[in-house]
Amino acid sequence: MSDTVISVEGLSKRYLVGHQAARGERYETLRETVTRGVRRFGRTALDMARGRQIIQGDTVEEFWALKDLSFEIKRGEVVGVIGRNGAGKSTLLKILSRITEPTKGRVTIRGRVASLLEVGTGFHPELTGRENIYLNGAILGMTRAEIKAKFDEIVDFAEVEKFLDTPVKRYSSGMYVRLAFAVAAHLEPEILVVDEVLSVGDAEFQRKCLGKMKDVSAGQGRTVLFVSHNMPSVQQLCTSGLMLSHGTALYRGSIDGTIAQYMSSLDQTSRQELRSRKDREGDGRLRVVDVSFHDERGNHVEAAICGQPLRVRIHYESRYDGQEMPVDVAFNLRSNNGILLTCFANIQTGAERLAVHRKGYFECLWPKVNLRSGSYMSTLFVGVEEQTADWLQNAFQIPVEEGNFFGTGRLVTRDHGDLVMDQVWTGAPT
C-alpha cells in the first residue's frame, strides 16, 4: 500500500456569484428599472427551465475559489493549511470531506475521513447532554458502538457528569462548548480535517484539545489537516504546511517555511503599501507607515475575531521626540457596501494628549469586536496640534472572522448585517 493518503491533482472549484449593477447615486428612470426587471426575470425563467442554479443580481460572475491545485499528503502528516481570508481553505476542506463537489480535477483519498468544520454541529438545545453526545458523534461519523465505548471518557473530558440528563439549553455557554469539543476530540478517523473551530472556547480548553489531537496523530499515525489563523498553534501542532493564496498553492513544505512565507506575503501586501502611498493629505509632520492588528496579549494577528479584543496599532514616523502633545488620531469603518459604521477617535475618549516619538505607534484597544465576519475598510486621519498631519482615504482593511461572540460556542455568521450587539433576553408575564 502506498504511503500517500491524499492526492490532489488539478483541483478547481467554481462558484457563481451575482452582482447588483452599480446604480446611479440618486435615482433611475422607470424605463431602466423595467428593462432590468424584465431581463432579470427572463434569465431566471431560462435558468429554471434548464434546471440551472438561479443567482440573485443583475450580472452573474464566475468565481474560482480554487484554481488548479495539486499536492500530496502522506500518512501521519499533520498539515497546517494557512492563507488569508478567502484564500480557499474552507473550500478545500469542504471538498476533501465531500460536502461539496470539485468543478475540475481529482482527489484520491485512502482512508476514512472525518471533518470538523464547526464544534457541536447538529447539537439540539432541547435534547439532553447524553442525547447530544450520541447525536453529534453520529453526525461526525462515529458508530454507536464507538461512542458507547468512549462515552465515559468524553464526559470526563468535558467535565459535565452532573448535567448529563439536562437539556443543553440549560447549560452555561462554557459547558456547551466543552461538551461539543469533547466529542470532537474523541474522533478517531484515519484522516481528520479541522477548520478554524479551535478559535472558540477558552484557551485552557483549547490547549487540552490540541494536546489530545496531537496524541492521536503521533501515537497512531493518523493524518490531520488543520486550518487556522493562529500561527503559534499551527507551529506547535503541524509537521508540514500548505499555503494558499487566491485558490492556488503558494508553498508546500515544512511548517516553518510555510509560516515564514505567509508572514512575508502579509508584509508585502500591507506594509509597503501604506508607506509608499502618494494620495495623502496633510503637512507630513507625522506620517503613518503601517497599521497592524494584535490580540489581547499583543501577539500579531492577521484578522480580528468577532467577540474577541483587538488592538489596532497605527505605526508612524514623525519629527517629534517623545513630547506629549495634543493629537487627534481617528479611523472609521465602512462596510462592504460603503456604509459608514462607526468611527474610533482618541479625542472622544478624553485621551487628547499622547506622547509622539520619532518612530512609534498609537494603539486603540477595542475590548470586544462586534462586527460580523467580513472585511471593513477604514480611512485614517491624524492631526497634530489641530493641523492635519496625515490623512489617508481607504488606508487599511480590518478582516474579521466569525467568532463565539455570545460565548455560546456557536459562531456568529454574517447573515444578518454587519454589526453584532451584546444583548440579554428574558421573558415575563404582563
Added chain:
Amino acid sequence: MTIESHEIVLEAGRAERNYWRDLWRYRELFQVLAGRDVAVRYKQTVIGIVWAVMRPFLTMLIFTIIFSRIAKLPSDGDAPYALMVLAGLLPWTFFSTALGDASLSLVTNSNLISKVYFPRLIIPTATIVVSFVDLLISFVILVAMMVWYRFAPTVNILALPLFVIMAFLTSLGPGLWITALNVKYRDFRYIIPFMLQFGLYVSPVGFSSTAVPEQWRLLYSLNPMVGVIDGFRWCILGGNSHIYWPSLTSTAVITVFFLWLGIRQFRKMEKTFADLI
C-alpha cells in the same frame, strides 16, 4: 474500530457508484436523526401527543358535520360517517405533514448540510419518519372511535400494514422531489401549503370516493392518495367499503413513478445543496 482501507475518488460529475451502499453505511445516522426529530417533537410530551391526536379528531368532527349533516353525502355501506372520515383522514394527515415537513427539512438543517457529509437523502426521509410516528399515535383515536361505535373490524384489517407502507412510499416520492426543488427555488415554500390545502378537498377525505361519478372515477384516481385512502377504508370498514382496482393500480404506478422522479431529481441536485443553501 475497524480500519477499512477504502479509496475514494472525488471528481466532478462522478456518479456515485456505491450510492446505495453508502446510504446503508449511514443507517445509524438515519436512526439518530429520526430519533432526534421524534424526541424533539414529543419532548414537551403533552402538547406533542395531544396535537397528534386532536388535529385529526377535530377535522373529523368538522368534516362529518359539513359533508354528512349539511351536504348529506352517503357513507360507505352502513359504516358510521365519522369513522369513514377518520379512516381517510389518517393517511391524508400523514401525507400532508410528511410533504410539508420534508420540503422544509433541508433548509432547516442547512447547518448540517454545509458542515458535514452524509447522503442527503437521510434528512427528508428522517423527517417523514416523524410524521409516521404521528400516524401511529393517531391510530389511538381510531381504536377509541371503533370502540365508541361498537364497530368490529373484519379480517381486512390485517392488510392495513400494507397500506401504511403504501402511504409511506406515496409520500416519499413527491416529498423528495419537492425537497430538492425547494433548495433551489425557495418560492416552493409558499406553494406547498396551498397545494396541500387544495389536495385535502380534491382527495376523498370528507366523502367516500364512491360519491365521484363513475365516468370520472378513473381520472380522479390519478391522485395517488385516492388509492391509499380507499385502501385504508377497505381495511378499517371491512365489507362496507370496496376496493376499486383501477385506482389502486394507478396509485401503485404513480407512486413508483414519483419515487423514481423524486430520487432522480434528488440525486441530481444533492451535490450542489451545500453550495446553494
